[in-house]
Amino acid sequence: MKTLQRWRLVLGKYADRRFAPGAGGLGAAYSRMDRALDYLYGREYQGRGLRKDIGPGSLDASQLTLTTWLGEVRELFPNDTAEVIEKHALDRYGMTELVTDPRTLERLQPSQDLLRTLLGLRGHLRGEVLHVARRIVRQVVEELKRKLESEVRQALAGRLNRFRHSPLALSQNFDAHGTVRRNLKHYDRDRRQLVVEQALFFERNSRRLPWDIILCVDQSGSMADSVIHSAVMAGILAALPAFRVKIVVFDTSIVDLSGHADDPVEILMSVQLGGGTDIAQAVRYCTQLVENPHRTVLVLVTDFCEGAPPGELVRAVKALAEARVKLLGLAALDGQANPVYDKAMAERLAACGMEIAALTPQRLAHWLVKVVS
Structure with missing residues (x-):
């Protein structure tokens, strides 16, 4: 693609008059790209009060539909570019029909970004679209599991x-x-x-000592990536005979999903991202799940942004530490694996006996090996 044509696609159709005749013309090959881009990014002009320009001789006479637009995007652009465009459609322009129409949803490229969006819209998924969403969730989860399982199992199965x-x-x-x-x-x-x-x-060596792993996972709106990785980790850990895995998700309410610990898809289809955060209440609930404190690891996955009085959380963590439960506060990670959390709250819990870390799933596996050795 020529430089001028590239700039013309970036700047949009209203830049035509700025190019010398023939210099910036797109021709038939790139006109389809321009049309697909304008279908989405032309909303910027509409958002600023500009009337959609349709007149005699306009190429807009045959309008794109959402489904045909998705097909054009996938056919005309490289996969990574198409994923960026789809992400903009969902996040920037609120085109949630992408995940509420089953035919449209089936045409989207499964990815962690799409999975995150599906989790955020979980309460709006109904009927056939829910079945399509479940297939997409399973596909993304299996891909994540393939990437993580070998290294995690090798770290945990024994030295x-x-x-x-x-x-x-x-x-x-x-x-x-x-x-x-x-x-x-x-x-x-x-x-x-x-x-x-x-x-x-x-x-x-085969470690078959009865260690209980309790994953207490914050499902408030900012925790999507951490929820996804926690569900996958629960499934991997549950398949190892040396561990009994329990998983609890929470915001201002609590859902015990321990019965699905071996099924990441079922866990993710049960969460509902959003709402406030009552970490203390969740920790107190997990206290009831502790059967043998000396053989229990509680992993609290959260951003430590407590919505309830912080003193309650401090007291709950201190009680578990005094009972000699192994405690790990796992700080939330964003999509680029950067830690995002309330450091002041984390420091208060560290003073009570909770180890605080921002770990990828692979590093979490090595931390567990150190703790249960």
Whole structure:
């Protein structure tokens, strides 16, 4: 694409008069791009009181529909550009019909941004669109799980046992030095090569001590990404025999989703983002779930922006710490994994015995290994 054509697409149709004749003309190939962009970004002009310009000879005679517009965007632009355009349609221009019409929703590219939007509009999803949304949620969750599960399970399933060998030939467990020692007698002097007749692999220790992991997750409006990752982590942890996982989501009310801890999709389809925040109430509820304090880890996932009197939260956390429950306050992370939280409140809880951190799911797994060792 020529530089002038690129600028013309950026500036919009009202920039035509600024280009020399023939210099900024888009031609047929880029006119479709211009039309698709104007369908969305032309709303800026309408928002400023400008009348939509339709007249004799206008290319606007055959108007785009939302569904055909989505098809044009996906066909004409690279995937990453199309996702940005769709995100603008949802976030900047409030085109929520993108997620309330099943045919339209099916044409959207599944992504964490779309999942976040679906969670925010969860209360508006009905009938067929709800079934389509569930399929999209499952697709995004499975993709996230594939990215996280291998590393998380490797960190949590047990450290390498350097004193016993395993019959399972796993490449990451290969004992190079032991294999060389075991096969030295097969050294071929003529070819100056070591003939490996038996390869050795380290065995893994299996931790099956009864640790309870309680995930207490803030579902207020700013916590979408943290809720998504918490649900996926709950599913991964629940599949490991060494842990019993319970998950509670809260805003000013509390929903115990422990019965779905192994199903991230069901968890996410049950949350309703928004509302206020009563962290103290949620922590007190989780206290009732503690059966063996010495074998319990409570992970509080929140931005620490307490809506209730902060003294109540401090007292609830202090009581759990005195009972010797392992406590982790996991600060909310934004889409770029940057921590976003009330540092003053977090410092007060740290003084009571709660470890405060801003961790990705992978680093959370390594923290759990350290705690339950």
